[in-house]
Amino acid sequence: MAEPRWRRLGADQRREEILACAQRLFTERSYAEVSTTDIAREAGVARGLLNHYFGTKRDLYLEVVREAATVPLVAVESIPEGPLDERIAAAVVWFLDALQEQGSSWINVGVGREPDLDRILARAENDSVDRLMQLLGLDTEIEHRKQVRAVIRSFGQLARGAGREWLVRKALTRAQVQLLLTESLLTIMRDVLPNAFGTSPPRSGQA
Amino acid sequence: MAEPRWRRLGADQRREEILACAQRLFTERSYAEVSTTDIAREAGVARGLLNHYFGTKRDLYLEVVREAATVPLVAVESIPEGPLDERIAAAVVWFLDALQEQGSSWINVGVGREPDLDRILARAENDSVDRLMQLLGLDTEIEHRKQVRAVIRSFGQLARGAGREWLVRKALTRAQVQLLLTESLLTIMRDVLPNAFGTSPPRSGQA
DNA sequence: GTTGTTGTTGGCACGGCGCCAATAGTGCCC
DNA sequence: GGGCACTATTGGCGCCGTGCCAACAACAAC
Numbered sequence: 001m002a003e004p005r006w007r008r009l010g011a012d013q014r015r016e017e018i019l020a021c022a023q024r025l026f027t028e029r030s031y032a033e034v035s036t037t038d039i040a041r042e043a044g045v046a047r048g049l050l051n052h053y054f055g056t057k058r059d060l061y062l063e064v065v066r067e068a069a070t071v072p073l074v075a076v077e078s079i080p081e082g083p084l085d086e087r088i089a090a091a092v093v094w095f096l097d098a099l100q101e102q103g104s105s106w107i108n109v110g111v112g113r114e115p116d117l118d119r120i121l122a123r124a125e126n127d128s129v130d131r132l133m134q135l136l137g138l139d140t141e142i143e144h145r146k147q148v149r150a151v152i153r154s155f156g157q158l159a160r161g162a163g164r165e166w167l168v169r170k171a172l173t174r175a176q177v178q179l180l181l182t183e184s185l186l187t188i189m190r191d192v193l194p195n196a197f198g199t200s201p202p203r204s205g206q207a
Numbered sequence: 208m209a210e211p212r213w214r215r216l217g218a219d220q221r222r223e224e225i226l227a228c229a230q231r232l233f234t235e236r237s238y239a240e241v242s243t244t245d246i247a248r249e250a251g252v253a254r255g256l257l258n259h260y261f262g263t264k265r266d267l268y269l270e271v272v273r274e275a276a277t278v279p280l281v282a283v284e285s286i287p288e289g290p291l292d293e294r295i296a297a298a299v300v301w302f303l304d305a306l307q308e309q310g311s312s313w314i315n316v317g318v319g320r321e322p323d324l325d326r327i328l329a330r331a332e333n334d335s336v337d338r339l340m341q342l343l344g345l346d347t348e349i350e351h352r353k354q355v356r357a358v359i360r361s362f363g364q365l366a367r368g369a370g371r372e373w374l375v376r377k378a379l380t381r382a383q384v385q386l387l388l389t390e391s392l393l394t395i396m397r398d399v400l401p402n403a404f405g406t407s408p409p410r411s412g413q414a
Numbered sequence: 415g416t417t418g419t420t421g422t423t424g425g426c427a428c429g430g431c432g433c434c435a436a437t438a439g440t441g442c443c444c
Numbered sequence: 445g446g447g448c449a450c451t452a453t454t455g456g457c458g459c460c461g462t463g464c465c466a467a468c469a470a471c472a473a474c
Binding site: 093099100132147159178183186 | 291295332343354363364398
C-alpha cells in the first residue's frame with residue numbers, strides 16, 4: 001500500500017489547481033452550464049472541496065471573472081509625449097495589440113457565453129441598426145451593408161453605454177450624452193465610413 | 208359550491224397573464240434569482256402550467272427578453288430630409304426621448320441584474336479607463352473626474368463592441384476598427400469633453 | 415510507533431426544474 | 445337541464461445541482 005488514495009497538498013496549491021480548471025470550464029461554457037461536479041471531476045477532487053476553498057459556486061465564478069477582467073492592460077509607459085492625435089493613435093494601436101494577443105476572453109467577460117440569449121439580442125440590435133441606417137440614408141449602400149451594419153452596431157454599444165451612464169448610474173446629464181452621441185455619430189458618418197471601405201459618403205453630402 | 212376552485216381561461220389569456228408576471232419578476236430580479244415557483248405563485252397558477260405554455264423556464268425567459276428588446280424603436284418617419292448633421296441631431300434626440308420614456312429596461316436587457324458581477328466588471332473597467340485617461344493626459348482634471356470617467360467608460364463600450372466585431376464576428380478588419388476608434392476618440396477629446404463641462408481642452412492642444 | 419493537525423472525502427438534506435397522469439371547469443348536444 | 449366530450453389546469457413524482465458537515469486519512473512532529 002505504497003500509494004495513498006490521495007495526495008495532501010499545500011493550501012494555495014490546491015486552490016490554484018481548482019481555480020485553473022474552473023477558469024477553463026467557465027470560459028468554454030456558460031455559468032449555468034458548468035456544474036460544480038464538472039469542476040471537481042476536472043480537478044480530480046471531491047466536490048465539497050470547492051466549497052471549502054471558495055465558499056459558494058458563485059464565489060468561485062466571481063474569482064475567475066475577477067482575474068480574467070483584470071489582465072488586459074499592463075504596459076502604459078510605451079506611449080510617449082506628443083500632440084494629442086498622435087498619442088490617441090498610439091493608444092488605439094496599443095489597445096488593439098493587447099486585444100489581439102490576449103484572445104477574445106476580455107471581450108466576452110460577463111456576456112457572450114449564452115448563444116440563445118445572444119441570438120435574440122443580436123436580432124433586436126440589427127433591427128435597430130437597420131432603422132438608424134435607413135434614417136441616415138445608408139440603406140442604399142448594399143455593397144458594404146454587412147460592414148456598415150457592424151460599425152453602426154458598435155456605435156449602438158456606445159449609445160447603450162452612454163444611456164446607462166445617464167439613466168442608471170446618473171454620472172452624465174442628458175445634454176452631455178446628447179453631445180457625445182451626436183458628435184460621435186457625425187464623425188462616423190463623415191470620417192469613418194467613407195474611408196473605411198473606399199466608398200463614397202452617403203447621399204446628402206457632409207455638414 | 209357556486210365558486211369553482213379555478214377559472215378556465217382562453218389559451219392566449221392565461222399565457223399573457225403568466226408572461227406579464229414573468230416580465231415583472233425578471234426585470235426586478237436576475238434570471239437565477241427568480242424561480243418558476245415564484246412566477247407561478249405570482250400568477251396564481253400551478254407551476255406545471257408554465258411548462259405547458261412555454262416549455263422550459265429558459266424559454267419563458269427568452270420570450271420576455273424578446274419582447275423587452277424589441278420595444279424601443281417605433282416611429283421612424285418623424286425625421287425629415289435635410290443635411291446630414293441635422294438628421295443626425297434629430298435622430299439622437301429621438302433616441303434619447305425613446306430611452307427616457309421607456310425607462311431603463313432596454314438598457315439592462317441581458318445584463319445589469321447581477322450586482323456582484325457588475326461590481327467586479329465596473330471595477331476592472333474603471334482601472335482601464337483610468338489608465339487610458341492617464342495616457343491621454345486627462346488625469347489632471349480632477350474637478351470633472353467622475354464625469355470624464357463616465358464618458359471614457361462609454362467609449363470603452365464602443366471599443367469592446369468594435370473589438371467584438373473584429374475578433375468574434377469577423378465583420379470588420381483590424382484597420383477598420385482602428386480607424387473607427389481613433390476618429391471617435393479624437394472627436395471625444397477634441398469636441399465632446401471640452402464642450403460638455405465648459406472646461407478647457409487637455410494640455411497638449413488639439414491636432 | 416504514536417499522536418495531533420488539517421487537507422480531503424463522502425453522503426445527507428434541501429430546493430428547483432421537467433414531466434405526466436389525474437382532475438375538474440366549460441361548452442355542446444339531445 | 446343532465447350527461448358527455450374536451451381540454452385547461454392541477455398536484456405530485458423523480459432527477460439533478462448545491463451547500464453543509466462529520467468522519468477519515470495523509471503527513472509531520474516527537
